[in-house]
Amino acid sequence: MKTQLEALDAEIKQKIAILTTRADVANLLEIEDRFLRTILYGIKERKNYSTFEIQKKSKKTRVINKPPKNIAILQSKLHYALSLIYNPKKCVHGFVRKRSIVSNAKNHCRRRHLLNIDLKEFFPTIHIGRVKGALQKGPYNMGEEAAKVVAQICCLDSGELPQGGATSPIISNLICRRLDSQLIEIAKEVKCQYSRYADDITFSTFQTKFPQRIAEIVEDEVILSDELIAIIVNNKFEVNLEKVKYIQRDLRQEVTGITVNEFPNIKRQFILSISSGLYAWDKFDYKAANRDYARRLAIDESCVNLSNVLKGRIAYLKMVKGENAPIFRKMAFEFNRLSESKIKITELEKIKPYPLRGGYPKNQTWNVWFERYRELIALLGLKNEKGDFKVGTAYDIGNDLLATAGHNLELSINKIWLGEDEVKHDCIDNHIYNSRDIDIGIIKLEKGQRELNTWIPTQCRLPQIGEEVAAIGYPVLPLRDTTLVMHTGIVESLPTSPSKDKRFIQVSFQSGGGLSGSPLIDKRGFVVGIMVENIFQPTDENVPDKPFGQAVPVEYLYRYVNENLKKIVGGK
Secondary structure, three states, rough: OHHHHHHHHHHHHHHHOOOOOOHHHHOOOOHHHHHHHHHEEEEEHHHHEEEEEEOOOOOOOEEEOOOOOOHHHHHHHHHHHHHOOOOOOOEEOOOOOOOOOOHHHHHOOOOOOOEEEEEEEEHOOOOHHHHHHHHHHHOOOOOHHHHHHHHHHHHOOEEEEHHHHHHHOHHHHOHHHHHHHHHHHHHHHHHOOEEEEEOOOEEEEEEOOOOOOOOEEEEEEEEEEEEHHHHHHOOOEEEOOHHHHEEEOOOEEEEOEOOOOOOEOOOOOOOHHHHHHHHHHHHHHHHHHHHHHHHHOOOHHHHOOHHHHHHHHHHHHHHHOOOOOHHHHHHHHHHHOOOOOOOOOOHHHHHOOOOOOOOOOOOHHHHHHHHHHHEEEEEEEOOOOOEEEEEEEEEEEEEEEEEEEEHHHHHHEEEEOOOOEEEEEEOOHEEEEOOOOOOOEEEOOOOOOOOOOOOEEEOOOOOOOOEEEEEEEEEEEEOOOOOOEEEEEEEEEOOOOOOOOOOOOEOOOOOOOOOOOOOOOOEEOOOOEEEEEEEOOOOOOOOOEEEEEEEHHHHHHHHHHHHHHHHHHHHH
């Protein structure tokens, strides 16, 4: 049985199938024919587009034509109706549902050769006559009068397709169908991958030499083939020779602004721009950060909204890297702490383990991380109610804060050694923060007593089962003094729990006896968890319960610190 929406869609398709006259178009758009005539042939309507410019990355400007209200409404209706019929080719990624610059870039990852071509004046090149002709052919097969009316709704009074109209994307893809078919054919014959995102055309190949049938590379100069240029010109487009770019595998390859050498990725400068904006907002307050951002752009402060800029960039980061990506989650958590406008973050319990990308560092050994981080690992001297001496581990997370297991802070802290130095601490309530339900604790040191301005980097991700991990800490070892050691092993399981914040990473080595609070790091040296108490599981009636080492995901720590940062940093 069809739903109400499906029934409406079926009705719209039937109306499109019989579009012959202007009255048919008015019926499709659910308006009177008289009103449609006024919009199309009135003195003001089609001449009343508002025009403005936006700056491109090249620092040139792009002209945007915003339609007046009545035409904008008709274009939105038309776009929906035309989308029900139009079936885009697989190579088309611009303005297509469930496709994006990311899906476009994925087609060209890890290729030996990459060629980007830009079509000059893409939307203005598409004239009303071309639009009318395309609508009279499949898949719409409109009558001449109906095609003319639809084309008039879609185009400017001057006849050009406006960049900014709701129907312009689908119309441009319709116009390019023949171009796409011809370029797909030539790409297949020379064993290349072809895709198009609006006016951006990309060819890539694994072959040793880039095929001359598409372009010849002579001393880094790109000479497009006569056949390729002829196909583009015959489809009434023109190549923007200034934007033709050939990139080999050993250089940074980009497709629609996304790096594709290994996997879809973002430039480091883009991520740093988000990080620096959040840092300025946190340190100097929002008004000062917004003022500084406006100064660097050389525009009036009233025209800048740093919060919206950062939110948009983090959303773009999410689109490219994915919602499970550690870098996205880190930036999103920080933004949510500072802003009232929240970014949606999927709960850790619902995400899949995030794979390591790009491989491990060459010739890297666990000993490298042990030596690098040993000054950042703290030995906690603890005492219970009976006065018995216990030990635990903590590690430096910056801002004069140490992270540890929550159960360590249920005991009184006697001494703290960070590296080889004993450090001062204040054990009053407002300098110790304990979230026992997720077994996470925070110790605040006296401000400025740490000379080292560094801490162990974090990745808010779940490791994969079988992934190599290590914990650096101070376990109690029989017959010897407490010594900083590294335990290495693998992730054995990632048990799920219906309870929030109750997910543990099970490892192949034990975690108790002083190792609680140790950072659990991956092969690249990032903290992915915090070691907590062993869990004991029965094996046999006559055999003692077997201990299993476990850690809480480091994201729980990051979230806890963000939610309580004002209290922790400011004290109460």
